[in-house]
Amino acid sequence: MRRPKISKDAPITPKQTVEEAFQTIMQVNFDHLHAWEPVAYEGKDTDGVRKVRVSLRRMRSAMPIFRAALPRSVTDPWAKELKWAASLLGNARDLDVLIDERLSEHKQAPGKKKLTAFAQKSRDKSYAKARAMLDSKRYANLKRNFSKWFKGKAWRDELSGKERRLLKKNIVPFAVKALNKCERRVMTAGSNIKSRSDEELHRLRIQCKKLRYAAEFFTPLFDRQRMRNYINRLKELQDMLGMMHDIAVVKDDILGPLLAPVKDKAAHRFADKFIAEQKGQYSDVQKNLFRRWKGFVSTSAPWK
Numbered sequence: 001m002r003r004p005k006i007s008k009d010a011p012i013t014p015k016q017t018v019e020e021a022f023q024t025i026m027q028v029n030f031d032h033l034h035a036w037e038p039v040a041y042e043g044k045d046t047d048g049v050r051k052v053r054v055s056l057r058r059m060r061s062a063m064p065i066f067r068a069a070l071p072r073s074v075t076d077p078w079a080k081e082l083k084w085a086a087s088l089l090g091n092a093r094d095l096d097v098l099i100d101e102r103l104s105e106h107k108q109a110p111g112k113k114k115l116t117a118f119a120q121k122s123r124d125k126s127y128a129k130a131r132a133m134l135d136s137k138r139y140a141n142l143k144r145n146f147s148k149w150f151k152g153k154a155w156r157d158e159l160s161g162k163e164r165r166l167l168k169k170n171i172v173p174f175a176v177k178a179l180n181k182c183e184r185r186v187m188t189a190g191s192n193i194k195s196r197s198d199e200e201l202h203r204l205r206i207q208c209k210k211l212r213y214a215a216e217f218f219t220p221l222f223d224r225q226r227m228r229n230y231i232n233r234l235k236e237l238q239d240m241l242g243m244m245h246d247i248a249v250v251k252d253d254i255l256g257p258l259l260a261p262v263k264d265k266a267a268h269r270f271a272d273k274f275i276a277e278q279k280g281q282y283s284d285v286q287k288n289l290f291r292r293w294k295g296f297v298s299t300s301a302p303w304k
Helices: 018-042 047-065 072-105 112-135 137-151 154-158 161-167 171-190 198-221 224-259 265-280 282-297
Strands: none
Touching: 018 047, 018 112, 018 137, 018 161, 018 171, 047 072, 047 198, 072 112, 072 137, 072 154, 072 224, 072 265, 112 137, 112 224, 112 265, 137 154, 171 198, 171 282, 198 224, 224 265, 224 282, 265 282
């Protein structure tokens, strides 16, 4: 199946209102979701599940960014449904990363083929669950009703006068405030980064992801090259945090459940060795993280 040629970048403009920009962001990501669904369903290209999951998460992440104009009471029902759909793709994505990125890079060793085979069987089951979700009535209802909601601006009747007035204002000052808020949360979560626990670093990763989505949404409103440079620095930081998180959870969240019903000793021995090697890489990744953090902190925000 051909990979769809579609951009996830929202073509918002400085002339749009807050409401128009929100609607544009939702539409672009909804179209992105729809375009990648067949690829995810087929399951041959692992980018399919990744792209669908990212589209769902981007739409959900846009909601708190626009919280000042669209309160929780309006967006939470949709956020919960988007989270539900994305969660059913999570295990498939985790196993894609384990098989295609982590295990494939590891040199051949006794037990590797068996562990990979067990992981592939588990991935097949996870993809079957993903297809069942995409085929479900609940998902069909979500797509149909959610698109009606944002295309028809159905939130208007549920808003206060202050919120309706804010939606009619220009997007640029709103975007500046939203980006500043997201950046402050990253800076707070990353302060004293060298003493942060794995759990705290995971929270920093989440805040980085939210800031990155916001920066990508609002890139057309500011100097594009500076925004791209800023996003690249943020992505480098996010990648390091992602690697550290993967190392921290590989035993309990991925390999533990995968091997719980497996009695093959060679697979278990290789898994133990693999986990030990991953943990051994942690300090190197951590050093890179500190460098990436310094690089990000020294990068001036293009919207200021």
